[in-house]
Amino acid sequence: MQRRSVFYVQSSPYIGDVRTDKFIRTLMKKYHVVIVSPGKVALPSFEKLLNNVSVHRFRIQNNVLSKIVNVKFAINPFLIRFVKKLIKKYLPVAIIVRDIYFFPSIYFANYRHKARLILDMAECLPCEAKEPKRNFYDLIRRNYIYLSLLEKFSVEKADKVFVVVEEQIQRLGNYEKKLVVVSNYVDLRNPDYFKEPPKQLEYPSVVFAGRPNYLRGLEDLIEAAVLSKKQNYKVYFYIVGGSQDNLTMKRLRREIRKKSLEDRVFMTGWVRPAEMYAYMRGATIGLISHKNSLAVNHTIPNKIFEFLLFGKPIIVSDAPPLKNIIEKKEVGVWYKSGDAYQLFDCIKVLLNNSDYYKRISQRAPKIVMNEFNWEHQEHIIFDAIK
Secondary structure, three states: OOOOEEEEEOOOOOOOOHHHHHHHHHHOOOOEEEEEEEOOOOOOOEEEEEOOEEEEEEOOOOHHHHHHHOOOOOOOHHHHHHHHHHHHHHOOOEEEEOOOOOHHHHHHHOOOOOOEEEEEOOOOHHHHHOOOOOOHHHHHHOOHHHHHHHHHHHHHHOOEEEEOOHHHHHHOHHHHHHEEEOOOOEOOOOOOOOOOOOOOOOOOEEEEEOOOOOOOOHHHHHHHHHHHHHOOOOOEEEEEEOOOOOHHHHHHHHHHHHOOOOOOEEEEEOOOHHHHHHHHHHOOEEEEOOOOOOOHHHOOOHHHHHHHHOOOOEEEEOOHHHHHHHHHHOOEEEEOOOOHHHHHHHHHHHHHOHHHHHHHHHHHHHHHHHOOEHHHHHHHHHHHHO
């Protein structure tokens, strides 16, 4: 008997986003999963990943035209036509849309078929729009009024909305009945977690893992490294991830050279997921330095749960979703975002108190297994599809 289909519409042409992978592993238990994504000429328009998982990329053979038709218009007639054809072929029972930019197009493509429409809103884009604009493109793409209207339309038209933290439900209180938390918990089936042995890092090491950007608060890490050098306190910092042409990466490298920190702050650039986890497992302390800001305060990174899975005490900023976990579960310490002195004090607290450090290391993986386990949320996803 042929399985019923569920679409997962993502904003990247590449497969490998951590949250997307979790959804795919869950959905493929019961459904044929069709991943719909923008296309690139270098990537095939169709791929069969597994017997019941396939990818359809929306692209045109001409590279310039492909970029034009993949621009994130709120209503993209090319995308609507493409998705209509896929709906006719697969007859999905539900469509999960990761990006509000694409939601109106998917809504109109699905207008007659009327599959369940689920919005997976892992970020707060209107919140990001209130952050300082970095370039002219941001002025257009991250316009607060535009994104607020887009979000309002998407939430109103969706049958169910997944968010990652309770703060999002509070912010969108008028739609409380259709909002449900599906957080960025750890999926223990991820084959990359223990694929490679832990990296042998300089000891003791503080590791930030993830793509650096202007909301990650890595200025705090740099200034804490300066303080450690001034006080001749032995500690090493690693920034793991990020492409070479990333503007934040370039700025951080300039700061490291300017402040002569090459002997204690190391930047790896982009690494494979399995290698990133090897760095995290080799760390002495995990760092989540995200700025206490409107955008950060309505989401939560995967890495906080992954560091805990690996038994690493963590230091986080005072962004409420991060701070709440630290205070409720007693698995690390927090500092005031932007205060490098407090961050440096937190590092010393964990390194100078071996009993406290050991206690966290032993408790953290058990907490993840019992409470921050992605599989414990799967019934929420399946209930939303029914």
